[in-house]
Amino acid sequence: MSDISANLSLPFILPSQAQKHVTFNEGMRRLDTLVQLMVLAVDQTAPPATPNDGDRYIVPAGATGDWAGHEGDIAVFEETSWQFLTPGKGWVGWVDTANELHVFDGTDWLPISDTFDLQNLDMVGISTTADTINRLAVASEASLFTHAGAGHQMKLNKSTAADTASLLFQTGWSGRAEMGTTGTDDFEIKVSGDGAVFHSAMIATAATGRVQFPSGVDGLSPAEFGNGSLLTTDYSASKGVDLVANSTGLLGNSYNYPAEFTYDPVVTPNLPASFYFPGYFTNTAKMQEFLPVDPNKVYRLQSYIRQESQPGDWSAFTYGERHTQYMGLYAYDADWQVISAQHHMRYKHSSIDSLTTLAAPLAPGDTSISLTNASGWNETDTTANKRGVIIFGYKNSAGYTYDYYSRLVEPDLFDLGQVNKTTHIVTLNKPLPAHMGNPDDPGGIWPAGTRIANSSSGNSFKYAFYAGLHVPEVDRWYLTTGHIGGIDTSGTNYTSNFAPGTTYVIPFWLPNFSNRAGGYAGHPDTGTGHKVWFTGASVTPEPLAVMSEVLTGADTGRKDIKVPTGDFAAGTISLAATSISIDPV
Known part of the structure; x- marks a missing residue:
């Protein structure tokens, strides 16, 4: 049997041993030195001149004096001399001057922070549990990322454009807002009320930097201005003094014209563009914007029209290949309900x-x-x-x-x-x-x-632009003119008056009304590609118009209208009853 312990070399009291207290005290002294080990320094090479009883040091390389030859040992001053204890692998001690734990690796004493490898950890959970999806998990009131002398970047990197790199904000573990590049390289902000359906609030296109607001924008103008879209200078220019936006195609597209029409900048009566409808009549074709009107006033309604010629012998038909055309106004009340x-x-x-x-x-x-x-x-x-x-x-x-x-x-x-x-x-x-x-x-x-x-x-339609119109000639532009104004209180639905309750109107067409498969009402079937062009749809106030209310008979309450009419040869302008005119351009 050994006379010392295997790990701390504590002396054992042997049978029949004299002076047992000496052996016991030696063991206690070793325990006093090693248990809850704290040394004053790990880098001091020379023993202190006036050490206190019990002072402990880790002897560094290059030690001198009484410490020479004891590199790596624990030096402890006992009463009048230095005693040395040889450490074992894994011993740990607090170094007071370094304010850090050190551990003996079998050869050297090292700061305990040097013994942990924090690279390529599988996961880290701080006050919570990480998992294979959320490999870094933090439960805290806040998380701080600050600079190390200058700026600071947070980086979210994805493999391909079709992947996702985003910040997801949740309520009760259910998504409510997300920002980042989700499925494309465009930057998107989207929100959700239930975690299932998300609405795009903003998209910044990666290729151009242009910003879209797919769900609309509020608060860019006073609430008293209403909730419509903001205007652009191009849009304002496209209206001029008219109520109809883009009536001449100035925007360079078919905005405001019916979806059934096609933008055409080539065939046009000296205007930026026209809009053609091809083939068979299908349904009413409406413009997109509501036009606010004062139904107590008179408005001049104008539009350009051109019917395409078609190869073939159409002499058996009264109007040849020229089809019946209608253009009028839908009326809406203050609540945008059709009247x-x-x-x-x-x-x-x-x-x-x-x-x-x-x-x-x-x-x-x-x-x-x-x-x-x-x-x-x-x-x-x-x-x-x-x-x-x-x-x-x-x-x-x-x-x-x-x-x-x-x-x-x-x-x-x-x-x-x-x-x-x-x-x-x-x-x-x-x-x-x-x-x-x-x-x-x-x-x-x-x-x-x-x-x-x-x-x-x-x-219910107000065919105030024209009704049952056949252009005099094909392949030629004509300007049509009509008028509407005043409120019809007669109950007869007079075409040239606004319906009671009218606050808004929308222009519409019944294009190529008589072009039907197999022919219709004495008109031939001229095919699915037979075009009619329109442009310059115009609704403008007629300030010099005058009205007179019918006071007797079945039409009591109807408003008769007279408008200025010029005579070029005579050089005069007179008031004449309204009628729909069509003039070649």
């Missing part, structure tokens, strides 16, 4: 207007209507729209009540013979529908005196 004929037209029996008032209250569910005067109500026409009711109590979203425009309309409410023109009571063929009720009354009751009429129907 149809039924929303303002009224039935007139023997030229007597059916507009009257309620003689007694009317509520949803009632089966009869008591009128002040039923003289103008229908007793002969079986059309459903002419056996209906229109109540003039409709309000827009701002609370304005219209006198001659209403969306409170219901067709087929009474049958012929159910209008008693003696008692002025209309018997309904069904209870008055709930949607016809008074929105200002809890029971939907309309009071006596409410304006009401027998509804009617007609064409």
